[in-house]
Amino acid sequence: MQTAIPNLFHGSLERGELDASVHAVKVGSDLVLLDLATDGYLLVPECGDVRVEGATVLAPMDLMLELAAGELLQSGQAQRHRAPPPAIPSRRLPEASVGRPTVADVATFAMLWADTARRKPTLQDLSRRVSGRHGRRDDLEAIAARVSLFRRMLPYAPTVGACLFQAELLLRFLNAADLDAEWVFGVRVWPFLAHCWLQVDEHCVSQSPDTLTIYRPIMAI
Template sequence: MSYRMANAVSYCEIDGQLIFLDLESDRYFRLSEALEIRFRAFVQTGETSPNALAELATHRVLVDAQDGELLPRSFALATPHHSAIEREDSSARTALLAVPEVAAVVAYFRSQLRSQRVPLLRLIARASAYRQRHTGHRRGLCSETDLLRAVEAFTRARLLVPIEPRCLLDSLSLLRFLARRGLYAHLIFGVSMDPFAAHCWLQTDDLVLNDSVGNVMAHTPIRTV
């Protein structure tokens, strides 16, 4: 049997340690030292012992090479150098007009994230498909001015929505808010160690949309959607 990385699984390396994210089971994990060595061998050469391959498949790191995919493969974005929330570019009136829409989209994603019927992988796949439908192939054609104004309107309106902020909740909500305006953004998951912490944010090229550059740089990207 031939294997490949599970589409729902991605990983990064921090201080010589591999950290894995499984979106299907919504968990972060590490492998044993011995299994990590075998996984590195698989990544470098595509080969390892049959027993190791089977064990990696048991941990859902590898899957049958014929299995289908729900999401595009993760990829690297530019190192962030700018932050949209550290700029001011829209009017308070624009933000006020956006409150009903922002309240609705935040409430929607809160209910979806709380639901046990919608796995995180499926929810993110739907968000990615929604973005594709509304932005098409305009990934690199977004006006930065339009992007900054939309982010500022969302950020100000979000302050008036009485739902506790959460990075995943607000990133998914902003992703949809931008997509409705034909504006493309990437959803990035990141982790940090000592102590372990998981985070996510939106980014376009080297522009962070809903976080500060300093906070984003404190996390190592593990998945880009």
């Protein structure tokens, strides 16, 4: 869900820390916030000289007061450092030549698909569920081969869902082979769109990097 915060007076910049459940990115002259607690996006159009560095926001006092009133800023003890999301990936995975999926591959895919399809989690639920995962990101050939197997089986699934469903399913399929990738969420404005994908450094795992150039990353898990 997207909500717009009215345009605000631009004064001197104040410093604030986003709540642990809130992520933000400046897109052109607009500020977009993702609030995991409400599972929704907020748009501040023409926000002026606002700067976002991880969980730190530098913005005019009026905007800070609006964010505080919406319970988007943290109160009390400071949270731990939050690294900014990675840049948009610019490269594809290496080509992978794999045979037909094995019985074990099909069984794993089917089990993960059934478990993923039966739930309708919020972004906060997903973030909590996958934040403690393990897996290797240093073997691009193995990741590419696993992704190729996934793409062979996906068309046979009863439904493939939208980007959120496919990204979760692919991430879990990678994790089942002790492999991993970063799950990145991005936005664009006018018109507003939200999207997510998997990447390892500058390599896009889940799709062609050419399709992501319109987005600005807002969160990675």
